[in-house]
Amino acid sequence: MRWLDEREQRVWRRYLLMTSQLAAQMNRQLAADAGLSLADYEVLVRLTDVPAGRLRVTRLARDLSWEQSRLSHHVSRMARRGLVAREECADDGRGALVALTEQGRAAIERAAPAHVAFVRASVFDALTDAQVDTLDAILGSVLSGLR
Amino acid sequence: MRWLDEREQRVWRRYLLMTSQLAAQMNRQLAADAGLSLADYEVLVRLTDVPAGRLRVTRLARDLSWEQSRLSHHVSRMARRGLVAREECADDGRGALVALTEQGRAAIERAAPAHVAFVRASVFDALTDAQVDTLDAILGSVLSGLR
DNA sequence: TTAAGCTAGATGACATGTCAAGCAGATCTG
DNA sequence: CAGATCTGCTTGACATGTCATCTAGCTTAA
Numbered sequence: 001m002r003w004l005d006e007r008e009q010r011v012w013r014r015y016l017l018m019t020s021q022l023a024a025q026m027n028r029q030l031a032a033d034a035g036l037s038l039a040d041y042e043v044l045v046r047l048t049d050v051p052a053g054r055l056r057v058t059r060l061a062r063d064l065s066w067e068q069s070r071l072s073h074h075v076s077r078m079a080r081r082g083l084v085a086r087e088e089c090a091d092d093g094r095g096a097l098v099a100l101t102e103q104g105r106a107a108i109e110r111a112a113p114a115h116v117a118f119v120r121a122s123v124f125d126a127l128t129d130a131q132v133d134t135l136d137a138i139l140g141s142v143l144s145g146l147r
Numbered sequence: 148m149r150w151l152d153e154r155e156q157r158v159w160r161r162y163l164l165m166t167s168q169l170a171a172q173m174n175r176q177l178a179a180d181a182g183l184s185l186a187d188y189e190v191l192v193r194l195t196d197v198p199a200g201r202l203r204v205t206r207l208a209r210d211l212s213w214e215q216s217r218l219s220h221h222v223s224r225m226a227r228r229g230l231v232a233r234e235e236c237a238d239d240g241r242g243a244l245v246a247l248t249e250q251g252r253a254a255i256e257r258a259a260p261a262h263v264a265f266v267r268a269s270v271f272d273a274l275t276d277a278q279v280d281t282l283d284a285i286l287g288s289v290l291s292g293l294r
Numbered sequence: 295t296t297a298a299g300c301t302a303g304a305t306g307a308c309a310t311g312t313c314a315a316g317c318a319g320a321t322c323t324g
Numbered sequence: 325c326a327g328a329t330c331t332g333c334t335t336g337a338c339a340t341g342t343c344a345t346c347t348a349g350c351t352t353a354a
Contacts, residue, residue, distance in 0.1 A: 001260055001263075001264075003263055011279060011282060012270070014287070017290065018286045018289055018290050018293070019166045021293050025293060027312090028312095037340080039340075039341095057303060071303095072302095073304085074341090092350075093350080094301070094347095094348065094349045095303080096302075116149075116151060120149065120155075122293060123159070123162075124151070131284065131288075132155070132158060134277075134278055134281040135158060136158045140161070141273040141274060143164065145269050145273045146168050146169065203332090205333080216312075216333085217311055218333095219333060219334055220311075220334090240318080240319050241317095241320070241332045243332080297352100298352085298353090298354105300350075301349085301351095303349105304346080304348105306343105306346100307344090308342085308343090309340100310340075313336105313337090313339105314335100315334105315337105316335075317333090317335100318331100318334105319331085321331090322328085322329075323326100324326095
C-alpha cells in the first residue's frame with residue numbers, strides 16, 4: 001500500500017481547498033449579481049448557445065454531464081422561478097423540452113460579464129500561458145482516466 | 148469587456164467537468180467502501196491526525212476551511228451515525244469538542260486504502276512530476292488570488 | 295398486433311450546504 | 325460590577341444533489 005508523500009499530500013489538500021473555494025466564490029458572486037447559482041448559470045449558458053433556446057432534457061443533461069434526475073429537479077426549481085419553461089415535445093410523447101424564457105435570458109445577460117471577469121481575474125490572469133497549457137493537459141489526462 | 152477565447156473556454160469547461168467528476172467518483176467509492184462521504188472522510192482524517200482524537204468545533208472548521216455552521220450540521224449527522232461524538236469543553240462553557248469514536252476510527256481505516264489508491268491512480272499516476280509541480284504552482288497562484 | 299422490454303422523464307426520500315437568526319457564556323468598559 | 329458587546333455554537337428554512345423507483349410512451353419480436 002503506497003500512501004501519498006509529503007508533496008502529494010500538500011498538492012492534494014490544496015486541490016480540494018482551491019476547487020471548493022473557487023466554486024463557493026463563484027456561487028456567491030452569481031447570487032449577489034443576478035440571483036443565480038453556478039448550476040443555474042450552466043443551464044442558461046447551454047440554452048443560450050442553441051439558436052432555438054430550447055433542448056430536450058436528455059440532451060441538455062448529456063451536454064452538461066449531469067445526471068438526468070438532477071437536471072429534472074433543477075429544471076423544476078428554475079421553472080418555479082421563471083428562468084426556464086418546460087415544453088412538450090412534438091416528436092416524442094415521453095419527451096420534454098427545456099426552454100429559455102425572457103427572464104432567463106435577462107438573468108444570464110445580467111450575470112455574465114461579472115462572472116466571466118471573475119473567472120478571468122481569478123484563474124487565467126493568475127496563470128502564465130505555459131501554465132494554462134499544462135493545466136489543459138492535466139485536465140485531459142485525469143479526465144480520460146476517469147471514464 | 149473581454150470574454151474567454153476558444154482555448155480558455157475549453158480549459159474552463161474541462162476544469163468544471165473534471166472537478167465535478169472526480170468529486171462524484173470519490174464520493175461513490177467512499178460510500179460503497181465504508182458508507183462515508185468525502186466530507187465525512189475529511190472530518191475523520193483531521194481528527195485522526197491529532198493525538199487526542201478531538202478538536203474544538205471552531206478549530207476543526209478552520210482546519211478544514213469550512214463554514215462553522217456547515218461543520219455543526221455535519222457533526223450532528225455524523226454523531227447520529229456514531230462516527231463522532233460531541234463533548235463539553237472544560238475551558239470554555241460555550242465551547243464544544245468533536246471527538247472521534249471507535250466506530251469513526253474503524254470507518255476511516257476501512258476507507259482509507261482504497262481512497263488513497265483512487266487518488267493516486269486517477270491523479271498522481273496520471274501526471275508527470277513536472278505536471279504535479281506546475282499544478283502545485285497553479286493552485287498556489289489561484290488560491291492566493293482568492294483570499 | 296400484442297405482450298415484453300426499453301427509454302424519457304418525474305418524483306420521493308434523504309444527505310448535504312448556505313444564510314440568517316438565536317442563545318448562552320465570555321469579555322469589556324464606564 | 326452591570327450593561328453592552330463579542331464569541332462559540334446551534335438551529336431553522338431552504339437550495340441543491342443522489343439514488344431508487346415510478347409512469348407513460350416507444351419499439352420489437354413472436
